[in-house]
Amino acid sequence: MTRSAPHAWHGVPTPDGPAVVVGVIPGQSAAVVQEAARLARAMSAGLVCVWSDAARTFVARDPDGTLVTTPLDPDHVDDREDEVAAEVELAAEVERVLEGSDVPWRFVYTVGEASRELARLGQESGAAMIVIGSRRPGLGGWMNHLIGGSTAGHLAHTQPLPVTIVPQEHP
Known part of the structure; x- marks a missing residue:
């Protein structure tokens, strides 16, 4: 099992009002987070950057907010260092993208199906809205869409918040 402590807010002041929730994934175009930050700034809202790790499942949540998870694959060796490194790496990437931004933001690690967790x-x-990136271009993005469906479609049909889709930059 792996434990993931909650991440603190960056920037001042910590928002009291609405937030903009943005889905983040490893390797995603920086344009998605940048556009979400622009929308949050325009709305005087905080930005909540969420990575929902679909390869893990929820075990428990400690009173301090620490998330306890385990791999879905029973044959997977739960190497804490690798799991924590992936979370820390993505949080650091979000921090690099938002460096110099005047929008208060925080990174949230969770597990499970992305549209459910974002909602x-x-x-x-x-939240006032949810922002996500479009599917990745190419065969890999098409296959993910074919197998798992569209996160945007799931969100648009299952919850009342507006969903904004940001095109990923094409190479």
Whole structure:
């Protein structure tokens, strides 16, 4: 099992009002987070950057907010260093993208199906909207869409918040 402590807010002041929730994934175009930050700034809102790790499942949440997870694959060796490194690396990438931004933001690591987790965190944070990137270009993005469906489509049909789709930059 792996434990993931909650990440603190960056920037001042910590927002009291609505938030913009943005889905982040490893290797995603920086344009998605940058556009979400631009929208949050225009709305005087905080930015909640969410990575929902679909390869892991929820075990428990400690009173301090620490998330306890385990791999879905029973044959996977739960190497804490690798799991924590992936989370820390993505959080650091988000921090690099938002460096110099005047928008208060925080990184949230969660597990499970992305559209469900984005909708849940949107509701919990009183979000004004959810921002996600379009599917990746090419065969890999098409296959992910074919197998898992569209996160945007799932969100648009299952919860009341507006969904903004940001095109990923094409190479």
